[in-house]
Amino acid sequence: MARYFFDTFDGERFVRDDVGLECETLEEAKSEGQRALPEMAREVLPDGNHRTFVVTVRDEVGTVVMRMSLSLVVEEGSVDEQPLS
Numbered sequence: 001m002a003r004y005f006f007d008t009f010d011g012e013r014f015v016r017d018d019v020g021l022e023c024e025t026l027e028e029a030k031s032e033g034q035r036a037l038p039e040m041a042r043e044v045l046p047d048g049n050h051r052t053f054v055v056t057v058r059d060e061v062g063t064v065v066m067r068m069s070l071s072l073v074v075e076e077g078s079v080d081e082q083p084l085s
Contacts, residue, residue, distance in 0.1 A: 001022040001023065001024055002022070002023060002024075002029075002059065002060060003020040003021065003022050003023075003059075003060050004020055004021055004022075004023050004029040004032070004057050004058065004059060004060075004065075005017040005018070005019075005020040005021075005057070005058040005059075005062075006020070006021065006029075006032065006033055006036060006055055006056070006057055007055070007056040007057075007058065008036065008040060008053070008054065008055055008056075009053070009054040009056075010040055010043075010044045010051070010053050011044075011051040011052055011053065012044075017058075020060075026065065026066070029057050029065075029066070030057070030066060030068075033055040033057050033066065033068050034055075034068060036055050037053050037055060037068065037069070037070040038070065040053040040055075040070070041053055041070060041072055049073065049074040049075070049076065050071070050072065050073050050074070051071070051072045052069050052070070052071045052072075053069060053070045053071075053072070054067065054068070054069045055067070055068050055069075
């Protein structure tokens with residue numbers, strides 16, 4: 001098993017993961033990062049109409065092996081009925 005570290009940024013605050021999590025594969029680390037993104041969005045309601053949440057995954061030697069993000073966009077007023085693409 002390899003240890004991966006999941007640094008987070010919520011648009012305002014960067015949190016470096018110094019503990020990490022043991023994962024059997026990089027795919028498992030990817031799943032852990034993907035699970036973290038909506039949790040971050042639930043914890044921090046945006047002050048404005050747009051916020052991007054980021055998880056950066058590092059391996060045991062500190063190399064960034066993956067970065068993923070989730071964007072929250074609020075549209076106000078008369079908005080088009082078409083979904084965002």
